Amino acid sequence: MYIGEQLIEPSDARLRLSAQLGCRGIVIDTRPAREVIEPDGSWSPAKVAALRRRIDGFGLRLDGMALDVGAILLDSLRAPERAAATAARLRQHIRAAAEGGVPLLKYTVAMVGITRTGVVEGRGGMQCSTFRAADYRPEADARFSYWGTVLPEDGQGGASPLDAKGAPETCGQVMATEAGAISEADGWRAIEFLVSELLPTAEKAGVKLACHPHDPAYPPGGLNGVHHVLGSLDGLRRFVALAPESPSHGFNFCQGTIAEMSTRPTETVLEAIREFGPQKRIFMVHFRNISGGYLDFREAMPDEGSVDMAACIRAYREVGYDGILCPDHVPLSDLDPGRERFFSFALGYTRGLLQAA
Structure with missing residues (x-):
């Protein structure tokens, strides 16, 4: 395991800082991906490769990029022709990422x-x-x-x-009030559409698709009629079961999001690591903490929340996870408007846990 960062359109100075902080990997979180996009909306394999080489030049590695799926999930329910067009564009993005040497694309199933x-x-x-x-x-x-x-x-x-x-x-x-009712059946139908449209291309290209679960878990019955079907461990299990043999089908494993699914956040995160880790479904990790739990929490710095982060590090080691740990969702402060100090703290804390373990 190693520390890394998610960055949006990083400058050379920002990449230097990541290297100086001890990062090994970088995940580009720019959405839409302006660094590599062409005027027609396609990704340029040459630009992807150039971005990778630029990051390599700082002694870092481009571990992955964000695949901006836009409104494809909601469109699959409301505007299927538009969803089909988006899927075709996303398949091109996957192929371009592979040609440019990027092994992983992360995406979210959030509609609201x-x-x-x-x-x-x-x-x-x-x-x-x-x-x-x-x-x-x-x-x-x-x-x-x-x-x-x-x-x-x-x-x-x-x-x-x-x-x-x-x-x-x-x-x-969009806001939940704008999305209209999204039942559990609708939620699964949309996710199944996305997986069926993109996963075969990813498998052929050798690219991992890392899905971020629903953040946060919603109460029974949803909010404003919207259900979050990937808001529980059972939901994550059903997601894996959509393609149980695929090496390209897994998670952007957000510890904070999984902690939000339970009133016992540490136990639930450890259970998820020990279940999905041996299945090789953890493709990358958002190593973050919360204070509280299901339906009542606040975001927190990694050292002060309800999740035993040291126990999580030990669990990742136990299951053989050897990938990137990225900080995520640090609090806001007028003293750190760019959040570089807070992210630096989170990186140092994580590095210390790795060394102690």
């Missing part, structure tokens, strides 16, 4: 973004994104949820996600 209900103050005044199902209101969803790569409002008068509504960076995600 990453739902949050507010911000609470953490240690030293940092601002921590929170989700309390009992506090859910559509107007809070609009202000405090993550949409694509757009961050939530910081609770101190900062930019609102609504300011970016409809922008490419929202990755086709």
